[in-house]
Amino acid sequence: MSYWLWVVCLLAVAMLGGPLRAAEDPEQGDLRDLRVGMTVDQLPAEGYTDLACGHDGGALGLALAGWRDFRRCPADALGRHEVTFAFAASPLAALGDRWEGTKVAGHPVIPSLLIDEQGVVQGLRIVTDPDARLYLKKKAFLFGIRVMGRYGRDGWTCTEAEPGDGRSPVGGMFIDRRCEKTWHDRHLILDTDLYRAAGQEGREFTGASRLLILKATG
Secondary structure, three states: OOHHHHHHHHHHHHHHOOOOOOOOOHHHOOEOOEOOOOEOOOOOOOOEEEEEEEEOOEEEEEEOOOHHHHHHOOEOOOOOEEEEEEEOOOOOHHHOHHHOOOEEOOEEEEEEEEEOOOOEEEEEEEEEOOOOOHHHHHOOHHHHHHHHHHHOOOOOEEEEOOOEOOEEOEOOEOEEEEEEEEEOOEEEEEEEEEEEOOOOOOOOOEEEEEEEEEEOOO
């Protein structure tokens, strides 16, 4: 384990108030009641809102009336149509920020489904919201630690880049990491970034976590 990964693990445990959870049963859902492998007819009609066409975790601006409209969205190179969505407003939202918006493990996120031409969900993408408030964006790397807690810390294959090419640490930390793991019948790809890129100054920096959950092949 690299020095910085050890540091962020300690930070995550401290901020979350205890050890990370062990891996969970995949049958309980990849995100709430959504699972890779479901068909659009099986996707819940309630609990989700603001459906729109997406691309690589971002919204394209074309609103959809429902999951079955996925073919209105452009297909990627693998023939998958990306649909972004939000969680329906929680009745607890009036109690504070913790319950507002679309959040996973306390982080504002943009989730999306990757649906093939036959209407089967082939992937689920969760990207930390790039428009989140500055202090949340700075903590976006901690979402990756929560992901590893959910799926188990062992068995990941990670590659890490070093500072260079105009990229430098933010607050003494530099993270440019991709980790992959096969877990049950899922293939997980987790990208985590925290650095200041060339041309970014002052309060500008790159801070994000991206999780892609795919059906494992082979």
